[in-house]
Amino acid sequence: MCGIVGYVGTRQVTPILIDALKRLEYRGYDSAGLAILTDKVISVCKTEGKIADLETKLPDMKGTCGIGHTRWATQGAPTTVNAHPHVSGNIAVVHNGIIENYQELYDWLKAEGYEFVSETDTEVLAHLAHKYYKGDLVRAVIEGLKKVKGSYAAAYLCSDSKTVVAARKESPLVAGAGKGENFIASDVTALLKNTRDVVYMQDFEIVQLTGEGMQFFDFDGNPVKKKTETIEWNIEAAEKSGYPHFMLKEIHEQVTSIHDTLLGRISELSGEVILGEVTLSIDEIKDLERIVIIACGTSYNAGLLGRYLFESLAGIHTDVEISSEFRYANPVLSGSTLVIAISQSGETADTIAATREAKTYGCHTLAITNVVGTTLSREVENIVYTRAGPEIGVAATKTFTSQLIALYLLSIYFARKRKKMDVDRSKRLLVSMKQLPGMIQQILNNKEFIQKQAKRFSNARDYFFLGRSLNFPIALEGALKLKEISYIHAEGYAAGELKHGPLALISKETPVVALATRSSTYDKMVNNIKEVKARSAQVIAIACADDNEIDKYVDVVIKVPIADELLYPVLTSVVVQLLAYSSADALGCPIDKPRNLAKSVTVE
Incomplete structure (x- = not known):
């Protein structure tokens, strides 16, 4: 922009x-x-x-x-x-x-x-x-x-x-x-x-x-x-282009920001990803033994999805670290490690310091950021810009999904260079990614229904977000968004962890958002939904458009378009953003400027 x-x-x-x-x-x-x-x-x-x-x-x-x-x-x-x-x-x-x-x-x-x-x-x-x-x-x-x-x-x-x-x-x-x-x-x-x-x-x-x-x-x-x-x-x-808040405007701008982040970087004909500012050689990519992702807040949640992608697609062991913790952890790094720093602003103090620390170990460095010419972009050897444009609302929306797209592109890029993904699979995935803006528009066309559900549960004191596998990071992000702007206490959990403590907090006053899109863990997710329903919780499921079974087990179903299984986190992200926004709007909160928070954290 x-x-x-x-x-x-x-x-x-x-x-x-x-x-x-x-x-x-x-x-x-x-x-x-x-x-x-x-x-x-x-x-x-x-x-x-x-x-x-x-x-x-x-x-x-x-x-x-x-x-x-x-x-x-x-x-x-x-x-x-x-x-x-x-x-x-x-x-x-x-x-x-x-x-x-x-x-x-x-x-x-x-x-x-x-x-x-x-x-x-x-x-x-x-x-x-x-x-x-x-x-x-x-x-x-x-x-x-x-x-x-x-x-x-x-x-x-x-x-x-x-x-x-x-x-x-x-x-x-x-x-x-x-x-x-x-x-x-x-x-x-x-x-x-x-x-x-x-x-x-x-x-x-x-x-x-x-x-x-x-x-x-x-x-x-x-x-x-x-x-x-x-x-x-x-x-x-x-x-605000007629929108009541910048956050809602920026949620809608994801149709464009995802398109722009993909623009010129994918070839559906060859199945290749083109990343001109990634200078790692093919041999260096093949020799990577480990990726370490460092980030804070929303960017950290994006990094958690990146871990799934790099491991499942490119076959590279990946760890995700909070930047402020990584700095003091005496990390084990080497020349065969790639450190990926994610920061919307490119000026996040802890992430910059962690990147500088990583460089002392002689490892490769790469940044995913939204701003050209920032401190972080000058610290690294490789970079992927997200092209989301300026984001005014403090709660990240379009920059988060653009970070996800950058991680998809990188993981496919590495997978192809390492010969872990064949051309047909790559082509199918890239074609599906190109369809994401249209799918997001379909979700936005249903925002009145999502607003209605958010208002229905807006007086809850606590919320839980549950996800498995690729949707677990989105459960964390959904909880973060809700507490950032509505001040409702919210927690995100890997659904399999319910029995290890969180189930004790479930009651009829506790709305539970269950991310239940089609995946290898879908049946497990349905069982988790049944567990919280047995404790009288009210469940809002985010599910696929062709899922006619989920209605039997939950109170509300929000449908997302049918996509490649790997890409559902992008779609579910938009839904949890709308839920958070609409909850805060129903409560009359200052959505674009939530208390005690700043857009960019440039001090420790």
């Missing part, structure tokens, strides 16, 4: 773009920049840091046409040189998305004589538009984008004319219509101060903005008729 804005009109453009970018800063805040057209010259100002940092550096840039950007880095560190806009000759561009065939385009454009100054994939868009520009910016953008594979929302400025051209594929883009002025932005948030009349763009559509109006085209250059809609939201609601 990055924030894009553009304006053409009669007013001075700089304050308009700055104000719009501030309203999009939730989409990215590691660097920012503007490109302004002044007397047929494009002036650019950009810097690392937030919009406020850009404001302090802005010269007196006069003009009534321009584009702006606030960045969430996905390729290239968050530096001034990597900040947008990027310029090629008489053309500037800002971009949100991922160019999958960047390297191929980079090599070709270099051979054509173009020089690259940044580490970003966006720079190829500027050079492509410049290469094809023959006086018609719309045509140049079309011809350039026809060579691009990946996702993009991009806005272009050319010194030859007072116009902004923008295009979309798989990244949001909305145009705004004013009187004698027109706008483009990643989100209506940026537009509402100036207009409520908007046009939502679809994939493979292009818009040309002038002071007189907006024209829309398809990728063949044919005009497209678009409908203007009037937005009724206020500014506060718009920042």
Whole structure:
């Protein structure tokens, strides 16, 4: 996620773009920049840091046409040189998305004589538009984008004319219509101060903005008729895209964040996973004797699922350690050990310290993180970015499921390199993973039913979450989410441990969430459900859509779409997130800012 804005009109453009970018800063805040057209010259100002940092550096840039950007880095560190806009000759561009065939385009454009100054994939868009520009910016953008594979929302400025051209594929883009002025932005948030009349763009559509109006085209250059809609939201609601809380918005964004984490990393045809920033050689992967995952909180729960995946798919013994404990444990590590550090922010103090400790033993290191250029990303040799975009709510949702996806990708990658998984199995699993966003949308379409059940049990003092095998980490995560934001005491357990103590706490006042999707332990899970029902507990089962037996044993069934057995944890994660959110909402809790908690723990 990055924030894009553009304006053409009669007013001075700089304050308009700055104000719009501030309203999009939730989409990215590691660097920012503007490109302004002044007397047929494009002036650019950009810097690392937030919009406020850009404001302090802005010269007196006069003009009534321009584009702006606030960045969430996905390729290239968050530096001034990597900040947008990027310029090629008489053309500037800002971009949100991922160019999958960047390297191929980079090599070709270099051979054509173009020089690259940044580490970003966006720079190829500027050079492509410049290469094809023959006086018609719309045509140049079309011809350039026809060579691009990946996702993009991009806005272009050319010194030859007072116009902004923008295009979309798989990244949001909305145009705004004013009187004698027109706008483009990643989100209506940026537009509402100036207009409520908007046009939502679809994939493979292009818009040309002038002071007189907006024209829309398809990728063949044919005009497209678009409908203007009037937005009724206020500014506060718009920042949350109409959702009452950022957490609910971010739960819904998992449809996109999982898609983006997969984008360009899987080949269904070859059954291969492509992880360009994992530099371990095939021999080093084959020689791995052990993986140690270090993490805290929600990331630790993701790591527990990773253990199942690395052991069952890649055949590598895996341990999971809490970062703060690992630091003082005198670990047994060697050159045949891979330490995987998981941190959403990349700045978690204990995880960074634990990673530094691990490096002293000469082992390999890899990070899974959501933020480019952080301390953790600089400490390790290998990295997998989750591409979830900024997460405002303190309780992690989309970053957690994106971490799970990164772990699936890594485990399949290692399994293929170690010849522990054949091509057919890999293809089937990758195809199923690509279907996850649609399956999550099906769960979200059922959120009213989940809300109803959460409200029904919201006055409970205690909750239990039970899972087995792959679903045990999700039981822990469900309990963590519930207590984080609703303040209801909740515990997650491996269901087989019921008889070893927890059963003593079960009563009719205790709701039990049983994760009972199809697996080799399904029958065992049903027996555990019967055990808690015998103690009068009320049971909410999360089960597969084709499971017609589970209804006999429980009070409530929440169904998830049928998927590969390995992938059910992603789907059950979304359900427990909705349960936690809806419980907190029913109790009137401050969901986005729960008491005593912070988004990123950067101190011990």
